Amino acid sequence: MLVAFNKPFNVLCQFTDRSGSQGGSPARRTLAGFGLPADIYPAGRLDYDSEGLLLLTDDGRLAHRLTDPRHKQPKTYWVQVEGDPDDAQLRALRDGVVLKDGPTRPARIRRIETPPLWPRDPPVRFRKTVPDTWLELTIGEGRNRQVRRMTAAVGLPTLRLVRVAIGAVRLDGLAPGQWRLQPRG
Missing domain, CATH: 3.30.70.580 (Pseudouridine synthase I, catalytic domain, N-terminal subdomain)
Structure with a gap:
């Protein structure tokens, strides 16, 4: 089952x-x-x-x-990050970043519009002066808190993280x- x-x-x-x-x-x-x-x-x-x-x-x-x-079951996430990623930050995530437990494998990443998600309870704190961006990130490994650590390593703290697919299951x-x-x- x-x-x-x-x-x-x-x-x-x-x-x-x-x-x-x-x-x-x-x-x-x-x-x-x-x-x-x-x-x-x-x-x-x-x-x-x-x-x-x-x-x-x-x-x-x-x-x-x-x-x-x-x-190598790909896992796809919608990630709301604090900030507006530049090309270097996105390239670093694509290439793989070095974490304390070693380098990550390359990831697929792209900017996305705000996805059609349910409201979170409690909601993510909104700050007028700090932009946020949604990314779709796909990785082929699954270390502890990996996506959060990857985005933080390039200066983009994760605000909300939603896994939307594992392999073909969505x-x-x-x-x-x-x-x-x-x-x-």
């Missing part, structure tokens, strides 16, 4: 909050509250503060194929918190 799920902002990519509610802070939202089928698990991760497509499966070999960088038509069974073909 393969499930495509639109993970909302500030939801963990696991079914329980293993950190619990330490220090009096409330437990964080998890996948358990969305009526997903039993006995499936995330094939990969999406940060707590990121949104969009998360694939879940009950098939360990399929999960490995979806997440192992050797299989988010199309799923509202936050909704899921669908996905053909495995």
Whole structure:
């Protein structure tokens, strides 16, 4: 079974909050509250503060194929960044940037108009004096917080990050918190 799920902002990519509610802070939202089928698990991760497509499966070999960088499943993101990227910043992202854990593979990147997304709760803070730009960024690897670290490395902090595709599977038509069974073909 393969499930495509639109993970909302500030939801963990696991079914329980293993950190619990330490220090009096409330437990964080998890996948358990969305009526997903039993006995499936995330094939990969999406940060707590990121949104969009998360694939879940009950098939360990399929999960490995979806997440192992050797299989080069492209992951496409819509990224709202602070600032107005210049050609050098976009070229650096295309060529791959050097992060603390080594250089990234080259990425596909292009400017896009503001995409037709749902409102985020809470909304991204708007500042009149600081422009923001939407980019479509596709990478073939999946390091921890990679897209955020890449954009920050070229001077473009990420404000909002939405994964819209993994390989041929697209988010199309799923509202936050909704899921669908996905053909495995």
